[in-house]
Amino acid sequence: MDKIQGKVWRFGDNVDTDQIIPAERLVSANLDHLDDFIFEKVRPGFAQQVKEGDIIVAGKNFGCGSSREHAPLSLIEAGFSCIVAESFARIFYRNSMNIGLLLVECKVDAAEGDIISVDPDKGEVKADGKTYGFPQYPAFISEMVRAGGLMNLVKEGRL
Amino acid sequence: MGKTIAEKILSEKSGTDAYAGQIVVANVDYVMVNDVTGPIAFREYEKLKTKDLKRDRLVLIPDHYVPNKDILSAEQAKEMREFASKHGIENYYEVGKGGVCHQIMIEEGFAAPGRLIVGADSHTCTYGGINAFSTGIGSTEACAAFTTGRLWFKVPETIKVELTGRFVNGACGKDLIIQIITDIGVDGANYRVFEFHGPGVANITVSDRLTVSNMAIEAGGKGGIFPCDSLTEEYIRGTAKGEWKAVEADRDAKYHSVLRYDLSKIVPMVAFPHLPENGRPVKDADVKIDQAYLGSCTNGRIEDMRIGAQVIKGRKVADGVRFLVVPATQKVFRQMIDEGIMQVFLDAGAFVSGPTCGACLGGYMGILAAGERAVSSTNRNFIGRMGDKNSEVYLAGPAVVAASAVAGKIVTPEQLEGQ
Ligand code: SF4
Numbered sequence: 089m090d091k092i093q094g095k096v097w098r099f100g101d102n103v104d105t106d107q108i109i110p111a112e113r114l115v116s117a118n119l120d121h122l123d124d125f126i127f128e129k130v131r132p133g134f135a136q137q138v139k140e141g142d143i144i145v146a147g148k149n150f151g152c153g154s155s156r157e158h159a160p161l162s163l164i165e166a167g168f169s170c171i172v173a174e175s176f177a178r179i180f181y182r183n184s185m186n187i188g189l190l191l192v193e194c195k196v197d198a199a200e201g202d203i204i205s206v207d208p209d210k211g212e213v214k215a216d217g218k219t220y221g222f223p224q225y226p227a228f229i230s231e232m233v234r235a236g237g238l239m240n241l242v243k244e245g246r247l
Numbered sequence: 248m249g250k251t252i253a254e255k256i257l258s259e260k261s262g263t264d265a266y267a268g269q270i271v272v273a274n275v276d277y278v279m280v281n282d283v284t285g286p287i288a289f290r291e292y293e294k295l296k297t298k299d300l301k302r303d304r305l306v307l308i309p310d311h312y313v314p315n316k317d318i319l320s321a322e323q324a325k326e327m328r329e330f331a332s333k334h335g336i337e338n339y340y341e342v343g344k345g346g347v348c349h350q351i352m353i354e355e356g357f358a359a360p361g362r363l364i365v366g367a368d369s370h371t372c373t374y375g376g377i378n379a380f381s382t383g384i385g386s387t388e389a390c391a392a393f394t395t396g397r398l399w400f401k402v403p404e405t406i407k408v409e410l411t412g413r414f415v416n417g418a419c420g421k422d423l424i425i426q427i428i429t430d431i432g433v434d435g436a437n438y439r440v441f442e443f444h445g446p447g448v449a450n451i452t453v454s455d456r457l458t459v460s461n462m463a464i465e466a467g468g469k470g471g472i473f474p475c476d477s478l479t480e481e482y483i484r485g486t487a488k489g490e491w492k493a494v495e496a497d498r499d500a501k502y503h504s505v506l507r508y509d510l511s512k513i514v515p516m517v518a519f520p521h522l523p524e525n526g527r528p529v530k531d532a533d534v535k536i537d538q539a540y541l542g543s544c545t546n547g548r549i550e551d552m553r554i555g556a557q558v559i560k561g562r563k564v565a566d567g568v569r570f571l572v573v574p575a576t577q578k579v580f581r582q583m584i585d586e587g588i589m590q591v592f593l594d595a596g597a598f599v600s601g602p603t604c605g606a607c608l609g610g611y612m613g614i615l616a617a618g619e620r621a622v623s624s625t626n627r628n629f630i631g632r633m634g635d636k637n638s639e640v641y642l643a644g645p646a647v648v649a650a651s652a653v654a655g656k657i658v659t660p661e662q663l664e665g666q
Binding site: 111178183226232238247 | 270272283284286287290291294295296297311312319320322323326366367368369371383384385386387388390391394395397398399401433434437438464467522608609610625627629630631632636
């Protein structure tokens with residue numbers, strides 16, 4: 089996996105999927121512009137500020153709540169290259185890895201606006217002169233990410 | 248080495264000797280999607296070249312925005328209806344024949360002991376209440392599962408919950424699970440499942456077990472699994488489709504940790520905004536409300552309706568309060584009529600609607616304005632969950648919701664007596 093460098097948007101603990109994208113936006117007509125609505129209730133105007141390649145750095149339990157895949161989809165569409173959080177909620181983790189939003193489970197000290205870099209293969213995050221390690225992905229998951237997501241495994245008859 | 252229920256079910260369904268921490272590819276018994284999560288799965292499916300489809304194992308249940316809330320949701324619901332007819336999916340539950348997805352999965356007998364069920368809805372964990380391993384997944388993987396019949400799972404570690412005693416003090420399953428989440432936090436069971444044990448289990452109704460399992464996800468849990476006993480068998484008699492097999496944990500199974508609760512010590516609880524872990528005893532709450540909501544996959548079963556009706560019978564909803572009663576399914580709705588419960592709610596001045604997810608997720612039919620407060624029998628009280636970001640949701644059991652509708656503030660039925 090490629091190395092990533094990007095600008096930090098900072099979030100706290102327990103960022104739930106209703107915050108990432110509110111339930112009232114979950115209709116199929118919105119499916120090709122989900123990124124217009126990210127964090128609209130809690131950080132109005134956020135969608136307009138995010139640039140391609142930016143990174144979210146958050147605390148514990150990022151993505152808790154509903155199973156809506158619209159949450160990782162909207163973050164991919166918004167251009168986020170990865171999400172770094174102390175921990176992720178389970179379904180959000182599955183959804184993201186299945187569809188190609190890279191998640192890095194790691195507690196990182198970084199402020200909004202900092203530039204940080206992530207090396208998924210080495211398992212390293214560099215922020216503010218410090219280096220943080222994170223554990224390797226399980227073999228099945230790296231395999232899936234390398235294949236370009238779960239549906240590619242299905243297409244290749246590998247599930 | 249012995250196995251937990253989760254390890255046993257995932258071993259059997261994957262044909263491997265599975266233990267916590269491993270990733271397995273397992274056969275799923277059923278895959279459910281709703282009107283919100285379905286369209287993404289359908290679009291993924293239409294992109295595939297091979298047209299394999301496990302028709303009998305796919306269940307389509309529109310419930311979030313139906314009856315159609317507006318034009319956009321009407322188009323979305325149509326997408327599911329068309330997918331069902333194009334691909335000949337028999338398990339499709341049209342408005343008027345269905346209701347909230349999880350209660351339909353139980354009533355229609357898709358959920359049964361020992362099964363592995365996935366659903367593109369986080370509260371799919373509900374069926375653990377009847378000894379199934381069931382868990383919420385995303386839309387793309389729902390597509391993978393209804394195409395191949397298989398899906399990947401990380402075998403979870405299990406938290407053993409030892410229950411003794413029986414509920415007194417007017418407490419119920421909702422209070423137990425709010426207490427557990429308050430004790431361990433909203434990520435206290437992340438990547439793990441709860442497994443319930445001990446003599447207390449027999450003293451919890453199946454309806455209450457379903458409530459407990461439903462909210463396992465609010466502690467981050469992948470599931471919350473009860474043993475199958477005579478109450479379970481009675482509950483599913485005549486409804487469970489096909490064969491099923493109860494699964495018990497081995498005595499020497501390995502657990503991540505053990506929690507112990509004496510049910511007689513549990514008191515009526517209310518989870519304050521904006522997280523389900525903010526539980527406090529109802530008697531310590533002093534909160535005026537604008538709305539009370541009785542319904543959802545958490546507490547929208549006939550048992551909950553009976554409890555609510557019993558509390559409100561002969562009383563009136565307080566001035567300035569809207570009391571919304573939303574049975575989870577058509578069957579519950581009909582039972583309410585047959586048992587005279589509808590009359591009780593209408594006499595009290597409650598608004599009773601047909602089944603829908605409705606306001607539970609801030610969809611429609613009961614959205615809160617800025618500054619408004621609701622006490623709700625649902626499962627989430629996140630910021631803006633039922634409406635404006637400056638509205639508040641307080642989670643409680645059915646008796647407290649009904650009593651609060653009468654008092655205009657959050658109280659137990661007992662406190663109501665004293666008024
Ligand atoms: S009732 Fe509420 S929690 Fe249950 S499935 Fe519907 S929206 Fe989700």
